[in-house]
Amino acid sequence: MNNTGRLLRGKKFEKKSVYKTGIYIRLSKDDKDKYKEESNSIINQRAFLTKYVENEDDLHLVNYYIDDGKTGMNFDRSGLKQLDKDIDKGVIDCIIVKDLSRYGRESIETEKRLRDFKIKGIRFISVNDYFDSIKDDIDLLIKTKLMYNNQYSESISLNVFNNFKNMQEDGKFIGAHACYGYKKSLEDKHKLEIDEYPASIVRRIFNMYTNGEGKQSIANQLNTEGVLSPIAYKQSIGEHYQNSHKNTGHWTYSSIHNILNNEMYIGNMVQGKTQREEPRGKAKMVEKDYWIRVESTHEAIIEKYIWEKTQLLLKKTQKEFDFKVKEKAQTTMFSGLLECGACGCFLQKCNHNGVITYSCGNWKRKGLKGCTSHTIRLDVLEYIILKDLNSMIQAVKDINSIVTRLPILNENISSIERDIILAKEDIKKYQRRTERLKDEYFDVLDEVKEQNQIRFIKDEYISNKLRYEKQIFQAMERESRLQKLLEKQRLKREYSLWIKKLLQTKKVDAIDRGILIDMIEKIIVHEDKNIEIVYNFSNDSEKDRKS
Template identity: 30%
Template sequence: MPRNSKFQANSLSNTPSTANAKLWHPALYIRLSREDGDKEESDSIANQRTQLEDFLTQQPDMAPPKIYQDDGWSGTSFDRPAFEQMMADARAGKINCIIVKDLSRLGRNYIGVGTYLEQVFPLLNLRFISVNDHLDSYLSPQTMNTLLIPVKNILNDEYARDISNKIRSSLDIKRKQGQFIGSFASYGYVKDPNQKGKLLIDDEAAAVVQDIYQWFLEGTSIIGIAKRLNALGVPNPSEYKRRKGFDYRHPAGEMLDGLWPDSSVRRILRNKLYTGTMVQGKNRIKSYKLHVSEAIPSDQWIEVENTHPAIIDKETFDRVQDLFTRDRRASPATQKEYLFSGLLRCADCKRAMNRKLISQPYGDYHYYICATYKKMNNGACTKHTIRSDRLEQAVLQAVQQQIALAVEMDELIASINETSGGNRQSQRLQEGIRRAQQAQETAKRMKLELYPDWKNGDISKEEYTALKAKFEMEIDRHDQTIAALQAQQTELQQGVDGTNAFLKEFKQYRNLQHLTRDIVTQLIDMIYVHEGGDITIQFTFADAFQLAREYIEGQEEK
């Protein structure tokens, strides 16, 4: 039997015989959302529908109903698909009565609900029935004008606000614990099916992420990377998720047709998530009534390190972020960044150097010229020109010298450690840390033993309080000692072994014969071009170099 057949039979058999009897064409409106909290079972879609259908069987003047159902839509806003369709049908004359289980199903925005009850429904000649609230604007119009209705609407509104705050607080706690709470994992990851809130690497997508970072460091521009991915037939993140069976939709997804836009490449290159750091809370809903997302300043984002496996190491990520801060001009034709893009500046005005092409009968060559001189040409600065091939040769020689220096310092430090006891000093520090930790554990244990002694009557309350304060001070003192020794150990290690960043990064390129974009961005912070063609190179890892040099000089003085 069809779902509405019982209503049709009931309606026909009980239709009033009077000529002016009114036949109502009802709409059963049903709504449920997360804000309903613990009432979800009683307010479930099925239970609401059953209750409203039972109510209709007792109404002799009701035609078969139309059902409007918003499952998962908040009552704080009236931008709900089924509700909007119901109101459109009401304006078209298809329904003339709206029935809900209670006022909270109509909405939890007391201003909006009041507007509909007091203005919209009367203007449209709509009968409104709230079953549990015993409201009927046709049979008992006086019930619609009591103080009870606005009070109930305020309480429903307040309930929505309270639930919204609790949900937001709960989500923030999970974010601070490093749990992933999104509906879909970011490109390169999948949700762990065995542990809620954890991410696992998606090997196929992770390989693409690694390629994007590598190509960017090699000099390919963001647009160039997007074109390369599209030429290789790699589906963009949205299309990739859909191919994996996820019901994922992106506002621009249909227009892109699976192709990579430059914005997706940029977003991947800027996403700290790939270093194993969970970054969440970048956006928030303005309020429980205004469902509009707004961006949150980056210093308020919730970041928790080492929550999931890293796809990109932190050093590579930091190098990429550094490149974003530079002036990175690329060739419009090739979308290829040159060897020194973003790394060249005029030594005097500190503006970027522009790359230009000169065509001669004997061939073409490129040179760099100060951007201030080229643009202003009013004496604000001079040309500072240098040919690109001569610049590359000069930089290569300077980098080779720096590499040779790193190798020499590394060998010298190794010799110092063998003869002067650098390793012995590290061992002494480690032993000091161990003793301080043991003493701290003893103080903690003695503090814990005080409470049962007090409860057993072995010591008085005053003795308990005094001894507890004493042991707490001792624990804090050991904390400070351990921190100081660990700081000394870290400083010693940075200056005396292969973990020193300067030694580690430069000596790996021994026997270097030519420069690449990757090497240049890794080892060079900035190149300054002087008038006349001389250059000054500001290398990276300057602090680590200084630590290593001071260590060597200090040992030589001994």
Template identity: 25%
Template sequence: MRVRIIEPIKSPELKRKRVCAYARVSTASEAQGESLENQATYYQSLIESNPEYEYVGVFADQGITGTKDERPAFQEMLDLAREQKIDLILTKSISRFARNTTIVLELVRELKNLDVEIVFEKENISSFDGDGELMLTVLSSFAQEESKSTSENIKWRYRRKFENGELAINTTRFLGYDKDEYGDLVINQSQAEIVERIFRDYIDGKGTFVIAKELNDEGVLTVASGRWHPSTVLNILKNEKYKGAAKLQKTYIKDHLTKKKCINHGEVDSYFIEDNHSPIVSKAIWEETQKLVVLRAEAKGNTAKEKEKYQNRYPLTGMLFCSKCGAPLRRRVWNSKYASKKIVWQCSTYIIEGKKSCPGTVIDDTALSRLTIKQKTVVEEVFKNGQKYYRYTSKSQ
């Protein structure tokens, strides 16, 4: 008798979807932090309890508006999706994902082309649904209008505050003052000594670069616990609050989508209050300092007219900064009279004061032309094996 062994048929293993979630809260308050933590816990439990899902992670941004697409966790999630390491994204609602209609639709289409599905729980919409895009267009438009309305309400509240002479100052980033229980500015004596020293040194003839260097050499930190730069010193010297006055609404938000802060040149009302709080320097010292700032700027050719003329010439003007002293890089032409001429960007402190003030940073314009620079960037020269390379860092960091 012939016996044949029948092997058991193995059913193909079900491929699990690689799933993540995105969560966001718009402020950094403690309550919002708890909300973000709860969302992360909820989504992790939801994904891990589903046998058809493989948990990729929960990406969460706190204190960042949904009208902007510079959210770090959001961008990390998109990078993974573009590397085809995610199949499904879960999110609470369209407004948590993004409030800008254009951003929502562009990302939904991009991810759909990558076979990445997005599910919006509150609206019960999947980006893979046939009529999903139409619903997203309508609902994200509502979310964008809601964001605009919220922005206008916040602006209105601040305008009322300014009209009533109320300050909106974060003293954790304002050297020399704290706030008392009533929200009024009170002098922080140890910090005030640094402010007084800066004004005194400047009047005695020291420049902003020298003052910043001496403070750094002595290990004195800025109010943000960072290093001093000439621009930091200059901002202190020009701040009217140190003479006890307050100019309100120096800047304004032009667009609720980009949240870009613009200097107020009269586009909106501004308010000036004399004798608003206790001064750190006298009015006489402050006024003398302002005259010196103008005179020294004129001596260097840094007048407002020249700055405007220069800044309007090249897209990268005002965008590049020296890693050694923090000064802006200035566009220059080397060997302009010869065939070997080339365009470079060089430290303005080095150009004006020489290497005794700063060793300087210099970079070819051709190297920069290969980059896409859309924010203020610190350029650092790095030498490795005798070769020079460059490291680029956002100035905000």
């Protein structure tokens, strides 16, 4: 125990005949807006405490001090400040509250103030806690009520967090600003609607990218045309929006990249990308596996097959850097597809007096120490690919047979979806148990007076809480694994439908990057100018076609 505690226990409180009493009343915003309990209203607190003072012969009511809609976790309250001033002036020498939580919930500062009152001879009465400082031990009140009040405030913050999380899991939008291309519904702020002008820009960005334009090239084009960037557009319509980036008025590589990777555009609600370890702490990024994702919550801007095609492009695309002028870097038709048959390095584009060729990247950087050139001309490459693609399509007699050989579902999607539902139910089950455990803990703690009992109850609570949290984590990991598997199977299924549609055309007149990405996994170039074309829909026995 510190010196202040010993000093207070040794100091005898001199009781006066009459105390100049100030009634302090506080109602928090949570009480006011959420619970709306009659006993916690300003009117009822006033009536309750006034009656108490009238029944005590040694109390004379001087004034009321009221803070309406103020938190108990700090002492920046106008009513309380006026009470402090009147205490310093000698106008008040007794404070009466309904319970200690009305005066303060933050344990450290509240304890300091109560001890200061004892030293200054200020009487403090908390009616519902049966505490009167002229006869009761202040340490007992501090060890029980203040610890409970502090934990209660933490519980309120946790409840708010859990409420938001539940809304996210239900597919309700809880952000301050809708993502570019959407707006909040006027009827329900938790629903998104398409904002047609920015949505048209989003569609254009996806189309430009799938047709071979690089991200920086798209950004440059939009800036040249004077198209408002996402933040500039939001500010132009009166939204008070800002982000942490300095360059917010123009389209950038990053802004295009973020749009192309945003699953919201196919109608799926994706939230929970950041999390705070403490209610007022700094937000930290959450691993993608733990984002909260709910499908088909709003109208899609981008069709599913365009989205899948874009994701396939993003995985394959390798930027061809011009180290002297970085902003000229862009994606070419064969980026990420051409591999050296000797070292496996990607081939890089070269332009010699208007003749475009591709050569091994290792050879370009290190010469013969790295590899040999494996050079092939673009026009020759295009001719070989187009001829082989059409001959392969024409040779197919039964379209359904090739579709069945696509890398589609190896596992039953319905079974995976059922397992995901079970995992989510487990998560919610253990979360409910955690909430019940916490409620029971606070209920029991409010009745306990002995310190050793409090310590035992707390240890038991922490042990059970950790056990439930472990079970929640295991269920979340199981759901994450299943979601990855399900997404992979769905991607293959969507992809197979597009391939089937392409094969039904029976002929490809010209190749572009979209066709290459959809049809070809990779093209291996050998030193003798032979190439191997590995198609996405090839099975193991037909994987390689040499030309």
